[in-house]
Amino acid sequence: MPIHGKTDLETLDFRVPQTPIKVYKGDVKGGNTPGKNLKTKLRIHIETHWLRDQVQATIDELREEIPIYLAHSHPDQTFPNYNKEFSLSGLETVCDGINILQRSVAIEGTKGLYRKLIDVQDALPCAKGDSPECPKGCKGTGTLYFYLQELQQTMPHQMASLTTVHSTEVPTIAKLLLNYWREFGSLTASPFPSPSTYGRIPFVLRRLEGKGKKPTFDGNKMRTGKFRDDPDWPVTLTVDPIWYERFLLYQQWLEAKKHNLQLPSQVLQQLGFGEQVVLKSAEATPQLAAAKSGEEEVRLYLFKKLGEKLKADDRSKEWAKEVAFKRYGVTGARDLTIEQLEAFLNFLSIPDQVEQYVESYAHNYQEEIDALVTNIDVTATAVSNEEHTDF
Secondary structure (H helix, E strand, C coil): CCCCCCCCCCCCCCCCCCCEEEEEECCCCCCCCCCCCCCCCCCECCCCCCHHHCCCCCCCCEECEEEEEEEECHHHHHEEEEEEECCEEEEEEEEECEEEEEEEEEEECCCCCEEEEEECCCCCCCCCCCCCCCCCCCEEEEEEEEHHHHHHHCCCCCCEEEEEECHHHHHHHHHHHHHHHHHHHCCCCCCCCCHHHHCEEEEEECCEEEEEEEECCCCCCCCEEEEEEEEEEEEEEEEHHHHHEEEEEHHHHHHHHHHCCCCHHHHHHHCCHHHHCCCCCCCCCCCCCCCCHHHHHHHHHHHHHHHHHHCCCCCCCHHHHHHHHHCCCCHHHCCHHHHHHHHHHHHCCCCCHHHEEEEEHHCCCCCHHHHHHCCCCEEEECCCCEEEEEC
């Protein structure tokens, strides 16, 4: 049963969760000085000792590009952003530009007064109102949540975050995420089979050089109303170009399917659909069945072991078909290579990994599967006793 106001939240909001991995634009802070701007680079900071030991990393590492997977499918969850007003006492209010959502109040406790940020239940207009600038100097703040691609095989649940108060970055990142979500239908699940990215959409986090505007001040540290050009390196988010090329091919395939047209087999192979979906193409030529080879004997043995493993784990044939389709982009057993069969067996041998995969990447490809093939039967034949095991 959820706790009202704490665990009944449907999305991430201004309660910013702590993440074991943080990404910064600045170098490590000095005693009383902020860290210098790293310009074209980003700093990956791993908070916990045990995680650094597991991934054999240092506490801080500089990168010009960070391949990532976004943490949530919707922009509002992936990049929650609000206006925040600060004072010498700390965070005073959190607002959405119209109403205050949280405010700091003084509460008397056993050890005197202390400040606490509480939710505002009723509509309480913020100081900004209809004015273009907040008179109390609120800062737009956004936190991007994501996972490092390099940790997905070993540490898939270690979330990372990057928080920015940059006046250009906050609206730019929000707009980029909204555009990607509209184009792909999700910020996480790939709309086509993408086993090399765990069924996810790969992104790249980087900084691009540009120019910004900064206010000028007079001798009394008062604003003059004028601005000067200042070099800037804002954070941006781009889609992995290789994945995006396949996404464009996928759109071509959808359009061709709509008009009952056949794409070349090379395009289908690039999409991971395999040769079996090439129906009556002029490129398709009949081939003679090859005699059994040593490689085929190994494949039959692996199929037998795979069937036994599925039976022992009480996994259905339909489940195995869908997972194999998602992970390797194949539509039949004969399209699986020996390496893929071995990898599938290794995958099934780690129960926690299987459950995590099911929970994180459960995406229904059944419509695509039904459109591509009408029957996917995978059988495993025992080499020694001729027994058959359904995959």
